[in-house]
Amino acid sequence: MDTSHSTAISELARIRGCLLGGAIGDALGAGIEFGSLASIRAKYGPAGVTDFVPYYGREVAVTDDTQMTLFTAEGLVWAAEADSDLVEGVWDAYLRWYRTQQTRGPSHDAVGLEALHSMHSLRAPGNTCISAVAGGRMGTPADPINNSKGCGAVMRVAPVAFVASSAEEAWDIGCRTGALTHGHRCGWSSAGALSVMIWQLRHGSTLDTAIRNGASVAATHDGGAEVVDWIDRAIELASRPIDGDLIDRFGAGWVGEEALAIAVACVLGIEDPEDAMLASVNHSGDSDSTGSIAGQLLGTAHGPDVFRSDWRERIELADILEDISLQLATVHARRRADD
Numbered sequence: 380m381d382t383s384h385s386t387a388i389s390e391l392a393r394i395r396g397c398l399l400g401g402a403i404g405d406a407l408g409a410g411i412e413f414g415s416l417a418s419i420r421a422k423y424g425p426a427g428v429t430d431f432v433p434y435y436g437r438e439v440a441v442t443d444d445t446q447m448t449l450f451t452a453e454g455l456v457w458a459a460e461a462d463s464d465l466v467e468g469v470w471d472a473y474l475r476w477y478r479t480q481q482t483r484g485p486s487h488d489a490v491g492l493e494a495l496h497s498m499h500s501l502r503a504p505g506n507t508c509i510s511a512v513a514g515g516r517m518g519t520p521a522d523p524i525n526n527s528k529g530c531g532a533v534m535r536v537a538p539v540a541f542v543a544s545s546a547e548e549a550w551d552i553g554c555r556t557g558a559l560t561h562g563h564r565c566g567w568s569s570a571g572a573l574s575v576m577i578w579q580l581r582h583g584s585t586l587d588t589a590i591r592n593g594a595s596v597a598a599t600h601d602g603g604a605e606v607v608d609w610i611d612r613a614i615e616l617a618s619r620p621i622d623g624d625l626i627d628r629f630g631a632g633w634v635g636e637e638a639l640a641i642a643v644a645c646v647l648g649i650e651d652p653e654d655a656m657l658a659s660v661n662h663s664g665d666s667d668s669t670g671s672i673a674g675q676l677l678g679t680a681h682g683p684d685v686f687r688s689d690w691r692e693r694i695e696l697a698d699i700l701e702d703i704s705l706q707l708a709t710v711h712a713r714r715r716a717d718d
């Protein structure tokens with residue numbers, strides 16, 4: 380793949396690529412999230428899934444990963460527009476997300492994403508997120524709400540990179556939005572590290588540089604050591620011929636640091652973007668989350684055209700992904716003008 384023109388990619392294209400890529404990876408993995416590699420191969424052939432497979436009664440279905448990523452973005456946009464605290468804005472958005480999971484349709488006073496019928500759909504939401512938000516208390520890295528290191532924080536964090544004004548701020552906000560629901564350091568530090576990687580890609584870094592910078596920033600902060608170790612392991616894995624068996628021996632992705640590492644290994648180690656996306660989901664672990672993170676990295680690095688055109692056209696929630704991308708780009712442009 381020719382990546383020499385990556386610096387010419389517009390900010391909006393990177394945002395679109397990030398959100399669209401996340402949704403595509405999420406939908407590729409949705410139908411096989413709870414399947415073993417053996418069962419995936421038995422059902423779909425030796426290559427596993429090679430396209431979207433029906434799930435949730437739809438031909439193409441995203442899951443909670445995409446739903447929560449959209450709410451993260453909306454929370455950041457609204458807080459930035461109001462000049463209020465970004466992390467509190469994301470928390471408010473998760474309260475709205477929570478209501479979409481408790482009701483069949485929007486109430487008359489719902490606004491934003493919460494007012495959309497299509498967001499009121501249960502797509503295997505993570506228990507940690509549901510119980511943390513239901514509890515009503517905002518966790519922080521210093522005052523953890525639980526001991527969860529599930530991947531529910533890292534899989535929804537990417538939009539943070541588009542409002543952060545520095546790699547350090549991307550780390551800080553990424554970790555703090557993660558700790559709202561995930562108290563273990565690996566739960567929120569994996570979110571911080573991905574946020575830094577996406578921030579670097581946004582500024583034209585190659586995938587290799589962005590990923591290494593994610594580890595470098597994490598290494599300078601308390602709580603980051605384990606995620607650094609997993610990123611290093613992912614870089615090593617990327618030098619080998621990656622397939623489902625190799626990923627299964629490496630990790631499953633149910634926890635944040637493993638989900639990030641599997642996605643990193645696939646996008647670093649597999650040159651063809653379609654092959655990288657398919658490898659990121661065809662394993663026994665948390666396929667939709669590893670696919671979502673892989674898609675966010677590839678889409679931010681190269682823009683939306685890196686993905687198969689029929690995947691872009693068929694993805695669920697395409698209109699909402701586009702609308703939120705435009706909102707994020709508008710807020711980003713304003714924040715940059717303010718600097």
Ligand SMILES: [Mg+2]
Binds near residue numbers: 502503
């Ligand atoms: Mg999911």
